[in-house]
Amino acid sequence: MFRSEDPPPPASIPAQRPPASTHPTSAMLKGDIDSGATGEKVPHYDPGMAQLGTCDExxxxxxxxxxxxxxxxxxxxTPATREAADPHGRRAWVLPAFVAFVAAAALVIVGALWLGLPG
Structure with a gap:
């Protein structure tokens, strides 16, 4: 089943880090970024209109x-930076905890207003 938060292809294609080379290309540098080796994003292919280095060429x-x-x-x-860039890793509990906190705060405010009204 297709979920709305699933990216469509080719963004759903996991990107692998290019091997080391004595004559690297700008496509290899983009591969480093797409693979998550630079710690900037999760490891998935990023389809761009113009590939990295096109303007220079x-x-x-x-x-x-x-x-x-x-x-x-x-x-x-560094490995620590790459680990911290993983939004769905060990910190998957953060968003549900935040939503629960907001809901609990709203219930406390509504309860305080309801109990505090003269009636």
Missing amino acids: AAGTPPSPERIALARETEAA
């Missing part, structure tokens, strides 16, 4: 493999 100044290798190295997140 169109301007006639594509990034060199050395610059891309440096970007891949410096953008790599």
Whole structure:
């Protein structure tokens, strides 16, 4: 069954981190981002209108493999950062707890107003 919060393909395709390379490309850097290796997002393919580096190439100044290798190295997140970027991991209880807190607070306010009214 399709749930409304499930992303449609290709966003539902899990992304794998590209292997290390002596001549990395901007597509490999985008693969690092999509795989969650940079800690910026959950590991899923992100369909973009223009791939990373397209504007540089169109301007006639594509990034060199050395610059891309440096970007891949410096953008790599620590395991703790990647773990903290997982919104559905161990903290799946946070949203239900927040909703329960708001509902309980509303009940307390309504109860206090109901008991406090002169009648």
